[in-house]
Amino acid sequence: NAGVMQNPRHLVRRRGQEARLRCSPMKGHSHVYWYRQLPEEGLKFMVYLQKENIIDESGMPKERFSAEFPKEGPSILRIQQVVRGDSAAYFCASSRGTGTKNIQYFGAGTRLSVL
């Protein structure tokens, strides 16, 4: 039973480059959530997606950030023109459904460093 898979584990980008973070949910899970963890802080919600749909993006910065969860393939969190303040750990979680089925399981995260 593979858990939530995220890659890469570590990503280094220079300012102005693009960062693409991938997340494959657990088998049987169709709900994906992205969270960001800044140094010395807790996790902050970014976006919630189901297959091909964005359900809640209230935590996403208005510019440079986007997310998708296509019908086939992993969910992608994309950060364009990265800045140093984007350096953080980005975690993906997945769940089987909503309500009582919304038990979220987390991946190991992608640690983004912007030089």
Add this chain to the structure above:
Amino acid sequence: GDSVTQMEGPVTLSEEAFLTINCTYTATGYPSLFWYVQYPGEGLQLLLKATKADDKGSNKGFEATYRKETTSFHLEKGSVQVSDSAVYFCALLNAGGTSYGKLTFGQGTILTVHP
């Protein structure tokens, strides 16, 4: 909006000591409550959960009881081990209103257990 407040850390204990990490929350409706644990360099692992008032979640010797009257979900363990050293996060899930399925996290409590 929803919020979670954890006791400030870090917490340092000797092996076999009793552990309490306080967690209180503010939320409308009837949220589900969770404790997650994060070991160094890893993602979050679900430790235990409770979905309604007076429920007790338990796992690996850890326990927490959902107290609606005091809006609390304190984490306890009778005898900690060195291997329990990690960061502990309290979180709530409020599926009502516009919260959909996102988890709201506390700031995390660093626990260090010495032999």
